[in-house]
Amino acid sequence: MTMQSTPETPKGAWKITFLLFLFMLVNFADKIVVGLAGVPIMTEMKLEPEQFGLLGSSFFFLFSIAAIVVGFIVNSVPTRWVLLVLALVWALAQFPMVGSIGFTTLLICRIILGAGEGPAASVAAHAIFKWFPDEKRTLPIAILSQGSAFGVILAVPALNWVIVNYNWHYAFGALGAVGLMWVVAWMILGQEGPLVQTAASAADERRIPYAQLLTSRTFVGCVVATFGAYWALSLGLTWFTPFIVKGLGFSQQQAGFISILPWVFGAVTVILTGWISQLMLARGFTTRGARGVLGAAPLVVGGCILATLPHVAPGGWMIALLVVGSGLCGSIYVVCAPMIGEFTPISQRGAVISIYGALYTLAGVLAPTVMGSVIQRAGDTLAGYMTGFTINAVILVVSGLLGLALLWPNTERVRLTGTTQPVDALKGAVSPT
Structure with a gap:
C-alpha cells in the first residue's frame, strides 16, 4: 500500500532511536578512551607528543575508506545486520589492550576500531531515515x-575511575564488554525501518549521477562546514584531557570531571538545534534558515571564542572558553544529513551520506597529528597547546563562513529533482513492508 506524502511515524520508531542512541554512546566511549588515558599511556610507553598524536590520528586511517565501502553496501543490505557487524568489530578490537602490549599493537587495534566505527554515524542516520518522514x-x-555526548558524559567518570584505581588497560576491557552487551540487545530488539522503497517505486525513481550529487552546493557546503567541526571534535577526543593535565596542571582525577564539560555543553547545543530546526520547519521556514544557517553560523562564533584562548590566564577562564567554543560546533551535525537526504534518491542515500561522513572525518587524520607536532616543536607546552587551538579557531571560522555561503542558496531539491518536496516525501517514494 502506497503511503501519503506525509506519512505517520511508524510504531517502534522511538525504540529504535533509543537503541541507536546507545549505539552512538558506545561508539564515542570507544573514541574517547585514548585521550582520557593519554597521560598514563604516554608515561607507560614513553611516547613523545608526536607519537601520541599519531596514535590519535591512526583511529582515522581507515575510517573514511570503510565509511564509503559500507555506505554502498547499505544501499542494498538491511542496516540491521550492518549495525550488528560494526558493533561486534568495536567490541572485539578492545580486548587485546587488556594485557601488556606495545605501541604497535595499540596502533593496529585503533586502526581496526576506526575501520569499524567509520561507517557508524552514517549507517545509523540512514537507519533512522527508514523510521521517520523528512x-x-x-x-x-x-x-x-x-x-556521542552522553558516551563521553557517562563513560568518562566511569573509565577515569578504572584508570585511576586500576590501570588504563582495564578501561579498554570494560568498553569491549559494554559493546558485546549492545550487540546482544540489538539482536533481540533491533528491526529494519518500514519506510523503505518498494520494487515498483525503485523502478520509477529517477537516479541522479553521483557526480551531480557530490558536487552540489549543499553537499560541498556540508562537507566543508562539518570538516571544521570535526577538527575540533577530534582534538577534544585526543588532546583535551592531556591539555588539562600537562598544560594546566590538574590531576588525572580532576581531569576526569573537567573532560565531560565540553560534551555537556555540546549536548545542550545539539538538542536545542534539533528542536529549534524542527520547530522552524513546522512553521514554514525554509531549509536554508532552519537547517543551513542554524547549523553553520555557530561554527564562526565558536572559532572566534577559541581565538581568544591565548589572551586569558591559564585556568578556569581558559577551560570555559574552550568548552563553549568547541561545544557550539555540534550544531552542524544535526542539520547536514537531513539536508542531503532532501534531494538524494533513496536508493543512493546510504552511499551519499556515508561519502559525506568519510570526507569530513578526514579532519580526524590531520588534527591530532598537527597538534602533537606543534606541541613537540614549541618551546613551552602550554604555548604549543595555544598555537594548536588557534589553528583550530581559524579552521572553524573559515569552514563556517564557506558553509554559510554554500548552504544559503539550497536549490538542490529543484535543480536535481524538479520539485520543492523532499525526495522521499513524494507519492510512492516509500512504502511500509
Missing part, C-alpha cells in the same frame, strides 16, 4: 547525535 527527522537525528 519533516520529522531533525529531532531524532539530534537525539542520535547525543549518543
Whole structure:
C-alpha cells in the first residue's frame, strides 16, 4: 500500500532511536578512551607528543575508506545486520589492550576500531531515515547525535575511575564488554525501518549521477562546514584531557570531571538545534534558515571564542572558553544529513551520506597529528597547546563562513529533482513492508 506524502511515524520508531542512541554512546566511549588515558599511556610507553598524536590520528586511517565501502553496501543490505557487524568489530578490537602490549599493537587495534566505527554515524542516520518522514527527522537525528555526548558524559567518570584505581588497560576491557552487551540487545530488539522503497517505486525513481550529487552546493557546503567541526571534535577526543593535565596542571582525577564539560555543553547545543530546526520547519521556514544557517553560523562564533584562548590566564577562564567554543560546533551535525537526504534518491542515500561522513572525518587524520607536532616543536607546552587551538579557531571560522555561503542558496531539491518536496516525501517514494 502506497503511503501519503506525509506519512505517520511508524510504531517502534522511538525504540529504535533509543537503541541507536546507545549505539552512538558506545561508539564515542570507544573514541574517547585514548585521550582520557593519554597521560598514563604516554608515561607507560614513553611516547613523545608526536607519537601520541599519531596514535590519535591512526583511529582515522581507515575510517573514511570503510565509511564509503559500507555506505554502498547499505544501499542494498538491511542496516540491521550492518549495525550488528560494526558493533561486534568495536567490541572485539578492545580486548587485546587488556594485557601488556606495545605501541604497535595499540596502533593496529585503533586502526581496526576506526575501520569499524567509520561507517557508524552514517549507517545509523540512514537507519533512522527508514523510521521517520523528512519533516520529522531533525529531532531524532539530534537525539542520535547525543549518543556521542552522553558516551563521553557517562563513560568518562566511569573509565577515569578504572584508570585511576586500576590501570588504563582495564578501561579498554570494560568498553569491549559494554559493546558485546549492545550487540546482544540489538539482536533481540533491533528491526529494519518500514519506510523503505518498494520494487515498483525503485523502478520509477529517477537516479541522479553521483557526480551531480557530490558536487552540489549543499553537499560541498556540508562537507566543508562539518570538516571544521570535526577538527575540533577530534582534538577534544585526543588532546583535551592531556591539555588539562600537562598544560594546566590538574590531576588525572580532576581531569576526569573537567573532560565531560565540553560534551555537556555540546549536548545542550545539539538538542536545542534539533528542536529549534524542527520547530522552524513546522512553521514554514525554509531549509536554508532552519537547517543551513542554524547549523553553520555557530561554527564562526565558536572559532572566534577559541581565538581568544591565548589572551586569558591559564585556568578556569581558559577551560570555559574552550568548552563553549568547541561545544557550539555540534550544531552542524544535526542539520547536514537531513539536508542531503532532501534531494538524494533513496536508493543512493546510504552511499551519499556515508561519502559525506568519510570526507569530513578526514579532519580526524590531520588534527591530532598537527597538534602533537606543534606541541613537540614549541618551546613551552602550554604555548604549543595555544598555537594548536588557534589553528583550530581559524579552521572553524573559515569552514563556517564557506558553509554559510554554500548552504544559503539550497536549490538542490529543484535543480536535481524538479520539485520543492523532499525526495522521499513524494507519492510512492516509500512504502511500509
